[in-house]
Amino acid sequence: MSDQNLSRRGLLSVGGGLTLAALFAGAGCSSSQQPKGGQSSAPGKALTLSLLLPGDVPAGWDAVLAEVNKKLQADQGFTIKPQFIPWANYGQQALLKFTAGESFDTALQARWLNMTQLAASGSIVELSSLLSSGKYPNLTATIDPKIIELNRWSGKLYGLPQINSVARFHHFAIRQDLADRYGMSEITDFAGLEKFWYDVKQKEKGITPIGVNSRMPKLLVAWNPVGWLNPSMWENPRTSISSFTGESLAFVLAADGKQTGSANPVPFWEAPGMMDALRLVRKYYQDGLINKNALTVDSKALESQFKAGRIATGWAMTDGLTSQMLPELTKNVPGAMLSNVIPLKGGKDAKPYQTFQADNFLVLNAKGQSNEKALQLEDWLSIKENHDLITYGIQGKDWNPVGDDKYEMLSTYTFPGFALSWRAKLERRIKDMTASEAAWFDWAQQADNFTIDPYASFTPDPEPVKRENTQVTAAMTQFANPLFIGAVDVDQGLDKLKKALDRAGLAKLQTEMAKQADAYLKGQ
Numbered sequence: 001m002s003d004q005n006l007s008r009r010g011l012l013s014v015g016g017g018l019t020l021a022a023l024f025a026g027a028g029c030s031s032s033q034q035p036k037g038g039q040s041s042a043p044g045k046a047l048t049l050s051l052l053l054p055g056d057v058p059a060g061w062d063a064v065l066a067e068v069n070k071k072l073q074a075d076q077g078f079t080i081k082p083q084f085i086p087w088a089n090y091g092q093q094a095l096l097k098f099t100a101g102e103s104f105d106t107a108l109q110a111r112w113l114n115m116t117q118l119a120a121s122g123s124i125v126e127l128s129s130l131l132s133s134g135k136y137p138n139l140t141a142t143i144d145p146k147i148i149e150l151n152r153w154s155g156k157l158y159g160l161p162q163i164n165s166v167a168r169f170h171h172f173a174i175r176q177d178l179a180d181r182y183g184m185s186e187i188t189d190f191a192g193l194e195k196f197w198y199d200v201k202q203k204e205k206g207i208t209p210i211g212v213n214s215r216m217p218k219l220l221v222a223w224n225p226v227g228w229l230n231p232s233m234w235e236n237p238r239t240s241i242s243s244f245t246g247e248s249l250a251f252v253l254a255a256d257g258k259q260t261g262s263a264n265p266v267p268f269w270e271a272p273g274m275m276d277a278l279r280l281v282r283k284y285y286q287d288g289l290i291n292k293n294a295l296t297v298d299s300k301a302l303e304s305q306f307k308a309g310r311i312a313t314g315w316a317m318t319d320g321l322t323s324q325m326l327p328e329l330t331k332n333v334p335g336a337m338l339s340n341v342i343p344l345k346g347g348k349d350a351k352p353y354q355t356f357q358a359d360n361f362l363v364l365n366a367k368g369q370s371n372e373k374a375l376q377l378e379d380w381l382s383i384k385e386n387h388d389l390i391t392y393g394i395q396g397k398d399w400n401p402v403g404d405d406k407y408e409m410l411s412t413y414t415f416p417g418f419a420l421s422w423r424a425k426l427e428r429r430i431k432d433m434t435a436s437e438a439a440w441f442d443w444a445q446q447a448d449n450f451t452i453d454p455y456a457s458f459t460p461d462p463e464p465v466k467r468e469n470t471q472v473t474a475a476m477t478q479f480a481n482p483l484f485i486g487a488v489d490v491d492q493g494l495d496k497l498k499k500a501l502d503r504a505g506l507a508k509l510q511t512e513m514a515k516q517a518d519a520y521l522k523g524q
Contacts, residue, residue, distance in 0.1 A: 047369065050080075050104040064415075065080075109124065170317050176434075176436075248473045284486055285487060326434070
């Protein structure tokens with residue numbers, strides 16, 4: 001539900017994008033390749049690094065930033081000036097800033113944003129030589145070398161993976177007090193969730209059963225490893241899905257590709273269970289289970305509604321952050337409780353697919369003032385007291401430590417650590433983490449609980465179909481998003497989508513996806 005949770009998809013990039021080898025061979029620049037003007041500030045001028053961060057400015061940020069800069073100036077001789085960009089605009093604005101050659105220093109990027117294109121154009125820095133220089137011992141001590149290796153693309157490292165667990169799995173955060181009221185102390189399958197939603201609709205005036213925000217449509221039916229509202233995928237969480245860029249068309253790849261050598265990518269609607277899911281979501285929308293403003297409401301507004309007690313189910317991730325909403329929720333709704341529900345068939349023994357690709361990367365702008373200083377900042381944030389300061393706020397005011405690995409929230413300060421300071425070895429758990437969230441968070445720390453997706457390290461190169469992919473992405477936004485949330489008739493909506501995709505270049509996209517995926521299989 002939170003902006004931190006909306007940082008999406010999979011962790012630990014396994015092996016990294018063999019089809020991008022030729023593209024990336026000359027793309028990106030090491031620090032030694034950057035323009036001189038992009039490496040240092042003017043002599044005698046105090047250096048202030050500019051950072052792009054997603055979401056709204058955290059409550060109490062000015063006081064925290066003042067403390068951070070006071071300590072950072074004393075320790076490193078420079079300060080930071082983050083620019084917060086609302087989630088609704090972050091992807092587009094960050095891309096425009098890169099393409100316009102602005103001189104900010106770091107940004108959040110990912111494949112579900114624009115990282116592939118930025119790496120190809122040399123807009124972000126290849127980090128291997130910088131990271132291996134020995135100048136950043138705190139940083140390298142807090143990021144497992146295996147994670148660095150698994151997040152390379154064709155041997156190149158275009159960003160620092162920001163992670164707080166081995167694997168991440170999206171699921172449902174529900175109002176457990178309501179479930180208890182209906183005699184559902186534990187929900188373990190999708191059928192149980194559906195009953196819960198209809199009970200809420202029938203018995204709770206003023207509460208929307210399922211909250212969906214404007215960033216979520218693509219997650220509902222065809223997503224990796226499961227579509228959020230796709231019962232078939234929760235029953236069989238082993239579907240391989242790939243797209244050229246995060247907002248483009250999702251192709252489903254053949255499960256037996258390693259054996260046959262053919263990935264045989266098909267548009268999502270041709271895969272088993274997808275049409276049934278579209279019709280089910282349409283029914284949910286018509287029955288009033290899904291909020292009618294799903295295409296326009298932003299994540300922050302929806303989170304506020306959840307905390308106010310007006311939504312019964314929200315999107316969650318196995319990152320330990322759901323319980324952060326509990327203090328404000330219980331303040332607004334005395335007696336309210338939360339639980340995390342992952343309705344996998346087989347529960348914790350299901351072994352769902354996991355690509356282990358990193359959700360989020362801290363990337364360095366090739367036009368930034370100083371790549372070395374930017375990594376010094378990351379090194380400085382890899383010291384526990386500095387990490388805690390920016391991540392949790394001012395001790396005694398925003399939080400208090402509970403032992404070495406937990407903390408108590410004292411304010412509503414929430415920083416997007418996934419965009420700058422997540423270090424798995426330094427992250428604290430909230431003191432009042434619910435039992436269900438703790439159990440699933442523990443589950444997500446163990447790689448053996450997952451099956452490696454056969455296309456785990458496949459990273460398709462959009463350059464050969466750049467024009468068509470842009471047009472397909474526009475068609476998806478216009479026609480697929482209303483379809484995914486159930487706002488249009490399934491047959492009519494899909495027909496319009498197919499026609500728009502055909503005009504945009506679907507055939508060329510599908511042919512190129514097959515070519516690259518087959519080459520990937522051959523190289524395994």
